[in-house]
Amino acid sequence: xxxxxxxxxxxxxxxxxxxxxxxxxxxxxxxxxxxxxxENAEKKINNHPNASAIKLDxxxxxERKLAIQKSDxxxxxxPAHLHIEVAKNCIEFEKHMVTAxxxxxxxxxxxxxxxxxxxxxxNEIGLxxxxxxxxxxxxxxxxxxxxxxxxxxxxxxxxxxxxxxxTNLWNYKFTWNPRNVVLAGQGGASKFIQEGSYKxxxxxxxxxxxxxxxxxxxGQFEAYANRDSLKYRSIYGLEHIPTMYRGTIRKVGFSRxxxxxxQLGMTDDTYTIEDSENMSYRDFTNSFLAYSPxxxxxxxxxxxxxxxxxxxxxxxxxxxxxxxxxxxxxLKNATPAEILQKILMDSWTLEAEDKDMIVMHHKFGYxxxxxxxxxxxxxxxxxxxxxxxxxxxxxxxxxxMATLKILNGKITTxxxxxxxxxxxxxxxxxxxxxxxxxxxxxxxxxxxYNPEVVIG
Numbered sequence: 183x184x185x186x187x188x189x190x191x192x193x194x195x196x197x198x199x200x201x202x203x204x205x206x207x208x209x210x211x212x213x214x215x216x217x218x219x220x221e222n223a224e225k226k227i228n229n230h231p232n233a234s235a236i237k238l239d240x241x242x243x244x245e246r247k248l249a250i251q252k253s254d255x256x257x258x259x260x261p262a263h264l265h266i267e268v269a270k271n272c273i274e275f276e277k278h279m280v281t282a283x284x285x286x287x288x289x290x291x292x293x294x295x296x297x298x299x300x301x302x303x304x305n306e307i308g309l310x311x312x313x314x315x316x317x318x319x320x321x322x323x324x325x326x327x328x329x330x331x332x333x334x335x336x337x338x339x340x341x342x343x344x345x346x347x348x349t350n351l352w353n354y355k356f357t358w359n360p361r362n363v364v365l366a367g368q369g370g371a372s373k374f375i376q377e378g379s380y381k382x383x384x385x386x387x388x389x390x391x392x393x394x395x396x397x398x399x400x401g402q403f404e405a406y407a408n409r410d411s412l413k414y415r416s417i418y419g420l421e422h423i424p425t426m427y428r429g430t431i432r433k434v435g436f437s438r439x440x441x442x443x444x445q446l447g448m449t450d451d452t453y454t455i456e457d458s459e460n461m462s463y464r465d466f467t468n469s470f471l472a473y474s475p476x477x478x479x480x481x482x483x484x485x486x487x488x489x490x491x492x493x494x495x496x497x498x499x500x501x502x503x504x505x506x507x508x509x510x511x512x513l514k515n516a517t518p519a520e521i522l523q524k525i526l527m528d529s530w531t532l533e534a535e536d537k538d539m540i541v542m543h544h545k546f547g548y549x550x551x552x553x554x555x556x557x558x559x560x561x562x563x564x565x566x567x568x569x570x571x572x573x574x575x576x577x578x579x580x581x582x583m584a585t586l587k588i589l590n591g592k593i594t595t596x597x598x599x600x601x602x603x604x605x606x607x608x609x610x611x612x613x614x615x616x617x618x619x620x621x622x623x624x625x626x627x628x629x630x631y632n633p634e635v636v637i638g
Contacts, residue, residue: 183212184589187249189238189268190259191217191226194282194308194358196569198257198578199226199233202586206232209586216249240264251275257585258283265289269303276301280585282308282577285598293598302593306600307584308577309540310339313561313614315417315600316580316607317621318544321559322418323604325548332423333554334547334630335414338395338405340431341573344537344564345401351498353433355530357538357565357573364449364523366430372407374427375415377630383407389441394434397543398560398622405429406437417602425630431541439498442487443522446470451519458516464507466521480505502529538565540572542621547628554628559621579617583610 186202188195195215202213213230215223216238223235238249240260250256250271255278258268262283269292272279276299285305296303306312314337325332341357356363367389371382383391392404408428415421432440443449447470455461455469464479471482483489483505489496502525503509509528511521532538542561547554565571584606587593593606601607614620 183210183232184255185212185214185253186255186257186585186589187214187216187253188257188259189216189240189249191215191219191223192259193571194574194577195226195259196571196578197574198259198582200570201579201582203227203230203233205586206230209590214249214253240268243267247271247275250277253277255280255585255589257281257581259581262286272301272303273299278302278304278588280304280307280581280588282306282312282581284311285600290598297597300596302588302596303598304584304588304593304601304606305598307580307606307610309341309573309580310542312580312601313576313619314339314542314544315602316611317542317559317561318418319602319604319607320611321544321546321557321623322420325546325557328550330548330550330555332420332546332548334425334545334556335418335420335423336425336427336429336545337543338403338429338431339540339542340403340405342431342433342539342541343532344539344572347533347536347538350529351494351501352436352439352530354436355532355536355538356527357532357540357571360523360527360530361519364519364526365451367406367409368449368451369409372409372411374407374411375423376425376427378424380412386444389437389444392437393429395431395543397541398562400541400562402434403431403541404434404437405431417600425547431543435494439495442489442495442499445487448518448522451517454515454517455521458511458521459514461511461521462507463503463509463511463525464505466511466518466525467504470518502526532568532571534568536568538571538573539563540576544621547630556626556628557623558626559623561619561621563619575617576619579614579619580610583613 213233215226216236217223218239220235220237227233227235238245240246256272258265258281265281266288269279269289273295278301343355367385371384372388374381388406392406395403406429411426411428415426468479471486474482513520540563544559546557563572563576
């Protein structure tokens with residue numbers, strides 16, 4: 183049997199594992215799940231005859247090498263910074279590799295060696311990055327084939343809670359790594375280009391510069407800019423495009439409230455707080471406010487941030503228990519960001535029957551001999567439950583499909599790559615439709631860049 187090694191059995195791996203196990207008999211596959219917790223890996227395979235679970239500590243070089251040697255292809259579902267040692271072993275033992283993460287500088291440096299050995303290192307093949315690349319290139323290549331010149335490309339994506347499971351004032355629950363949500367937007371100004379003008383938004387202003395979208399009758403959304411939209415010009419072959427913008431989708435009102443955490447400094451991950459394990463949630467909140475022997479923490483909070491008592495914003499912070507004097511942080515030597523994550527997880531963790539929702543929306547503006555045109559392309563996917571989430575489907579299924587197509591010789595181009603070539607995106611997008619993951623396209627009048635526009 184052909185052995186697929188999956189390293190990491192986290193929340194995004196459920197649909198990936200199910201897809202491969204469902205096809206294991208017809209495709210002659212044995213799926214090995216390696217995780218730091220063997221028990222966690224065993225739960226994912228549920229005694230399937232064509233699967234096995236192993237304890238795998240990625241930092242244990244001998245353990246890691248032995249597992250990779252036994253495989254025909256390796257899927258790494260580890261955090262992005264841990265891929266590189268796996269990749270080096272895949273080079274050493276001449277194994278193909280698939281990840282859903284962005285291509286790092288260190289990974290890119292393996293490109294020439296991978297090509298020389300005929301190895302495929304497919305990266306950025308999840309949701310965002312992944313489905314965003316494939317769905318964008320599908321339309322862009324079609325426009326070019328028909329003689330069009332791209333004028334505008336905007337792309338938005340968000341992991342949200344489905345309306346029927348939306349039970350809090352923030353209209354949000356965690357559908358992926360909570361740490362990444364807390365740290366979103368940090369690490370430099372967000373960069374993009376609008377109508378030929380370069381624009382930069384520093385982190386402390388990011389969540390007050392949003393644009394609004396209404397997508398396919400699913401309600402109104404807002405989007406804030408992703409960190410670096412400019413790099414996608416060269417990736418997509420759009421070096422001279424006047425407008426290129428990528429953003430993260432949230433429900434309207436989220437960003438205004440989240441900005442409070444940014445302004446207070448609660449999302450900072452660069453220092454630790456003394457005696458953090460013994461702090462109450464109220465102590466944590468108070469630590470960012472001025473000292474006053476007479477004013478309450480609540481009054482100082484509202485006064486400093488200019489929030490009225492009857493503003494729904496205030497209700498959002500009350501809902502999070504930020505002023506609870508009993509609940510303890512319980513984290514030793516924690517950063518503000520780590521403590522905020524702990525507090526938010528109390529309120530924003532998906533319940534067993536909760537459904538999440540993925541929303542992706544693209545805008546393509548182009549010009550041909552008949553004038554200027556615009557295409558809107560949208561995808562809205564709901565999860566089944568806490569395990570088989572929309573996030574797990576849209577991240578895991580493309581990873582699984584790419585893996586099987588590499589094994590079966592359907593994807594053959596070697597090297598470190600992302601899924602922007604037709605040999606990759608065309609069959610995967612087609613197969614994703616069988617799982618209800620598809621885009622609805624429509625032609626609309628060319629609007630150019632207009633952040634106030636409501637997309638119907």
